[in-house]
Amino acid sequence: MTLWGVLLILIPILSLAFAVRWVLAASTRDDILTGVVIRTMQVYSRLVHRLTVENKATIPDSKSSGPLIVIANHTAGVDPLFIQASCKFEIRWLMAQDMKVSWLDKVWDWSRIIFIDRSHKGGAAGLRQAIAHVKSGGVIGIFPEGRIERPVQTLFPFLPGVGMLIARTGARVLPIIIEDAPQVDPAWASLWTPSSARIRVMPIIDYAAEAEGSRISPRHVVDDLQNKYLQWTGWPEGESVPENDDAFREPVAPRRPRARWRASRYFAAGRRKASRTHH
Numbered sequence: 001m002t003l004w005g006v007l008l009i010l011i012p013i014l015s016l017a018f019a020v021r022w023v024l025a026a027s028t029r030d031d032i033l034t035g036v037v038i039r040t041m042q043v044y045s046r047l048v049h050r051l052t053v054e055n056k057a058t059i060p061d062s063k064s065s066g067p068l069i070v071i072a073n074h075t076a077g078v079d080p081l082f083i084q085a086s087c088k089f090e091i092r093w094l095m096a097q098d099m100k101v102s103w104l105d106k107v108w109d110w111s112r113i114i115f116i117d118r119s120h121k122g123g124a125a126g127l128r129q130a131i132a133h134v135k136s137g138g139v140i141g142i143f144p145e146g147r148i149e150r151p152v153q154t155l156f157p158f159l160p161g162v163g164m165l166i167a168r169t170g171a172r173v174l175p176i177i178i179e180d181a182p183q184v185d186p187a188w189a190s191l192w193t194p195s196s197a198r199i200r201v202m203p204i205i206d207y208a209a210e211a212e213g214s215r216i217s218p219r220h221v222v223d224d225l226q227n228k229y230l231q232w233t234g235w236p237e238g239e240s241v242p243e244n245d246d247a248f249r250e251p252v253a254p255r256r257p258r259a260r261w262r263a264s265r266y267f268a269a270g271r272r273k274a275s276r277t278h279h
Contacts, residue, residue, distance in 0.1 A: 020032070022039070026039045028090035041081050041084060042085045045081065045085045048195075049082070049181070049194065049196070049197040050194075050197070051082055051199065052197075053086050053199045053201065055201040058174075058202070058204065059087055059088075059201055060087075060089065060204075061088060062088060064089065065087075065088075065139060066089070066134060066136075066137040066138045067134045067136075067138070067139075067172070068171055068172050069134060069139070069142065069165065069166055069174070070083060070087075070091055070139060070140070070141040070174045071141075071144050071162065071173060071175055071176070072143060072175070073145060073149060073155060073177060073229065074143035074147065075148065075178045075181040075183070076148065076181040076184070076190035077148075077189075077190045078181060078191050079178055080093050080141065082181070083141065083178075083199070089139050090112075090138075090139065091139050091141040092111075092112050092114055092130075092141065093141040094114050094141065095108075095115055096115070097115045097117045097118065114130050114140065131165065131168050131169055134171050140165075142162060144162040145158060149238075153179075153235045154238040155226075155235045158222050158226045159222075160218065160219070160222055162221070162225070163219060164218040166207055166218070167207070167215075167217065170207075171208075172206045173225070174202075175203075175204075175205065175225070175229070176199055176201055176202065179197070180198050181195055181197045182195045200232070202232060205224075207224075
């Protein structure tokens with residue numbers, strides 16, 4: 001066999017081996033499919049949205065970076081893709097049950113989304129699942145405003161349950177600020193709308209270390225995170241309960257176990273139509 005014949009055989013083999021290695025390096029589950037999905041997210045974010053990430057070195061550089069809670073302001077339906085494309089670890093996102101689209105069930109299952117029922121009755125189950133996942137060394141992602149920011153660059157009050165999740169798990173917090181994502185309706189239209197999006201990664205916060213063995217105050221965590229985001233962004237603070245809109249009114253605490261009441265308060269962002277607010 002000639003040298004050219006050997007090269008014609010080796011080059012495709014080596015190229016395939018390199019491609020597989022490149023894909024597996026991005027996989028948060030050490031499998032080909034996940035690697036392909038993550039690499040697709042990365043290429044898509046750069047080509048369609050020209051995504052830039054500031055202070056990326058702050059993001060933990062390991063596939064096993066938990067226990068960790070990622071929080072971010074919510075600008076568009078594409079936000080979770082931007083963040084996952086920027087991280088080497090898998091993030092399990094919390095999502096409202098009423099925003100679930102049934103024909104995407106296989107996508108939700110594969111993505112391991114943790115669904116939260118925002119009614120008084122069902123919130124506790126999803127909340128317990130999220131806490132268990134973090135305590136086992138996992139990572140969850142939360143949009144603490146509980147809604148997409150409208151108008152743009154308006155920071156809405158963080159929901160109380162965010163502090164409870166952080167206090168109950170003792171996990172470190174990775175704050176992220178998303179800017180310049182597509183401002184379109186419905187929210188999922190941001191997937192095919194080009195932009196020049198930017199992610200700013202802020203310093204990791206360890207409330208457990210700050211407490212020095214004392215009980216972490218959920219209220220303190222929420223207030224501290226809210227104030228930090230207001231300082232970091234310089235944005236105005238939106239109204240917690242828009243006029244004539246019951247969707248964002250916090251429910252009166254029902255007479256049931258405390259854990260269920262807390263869960264319902266956390267996901268009391270309401271049942272707004274998906275086309276107006278949520279992905």
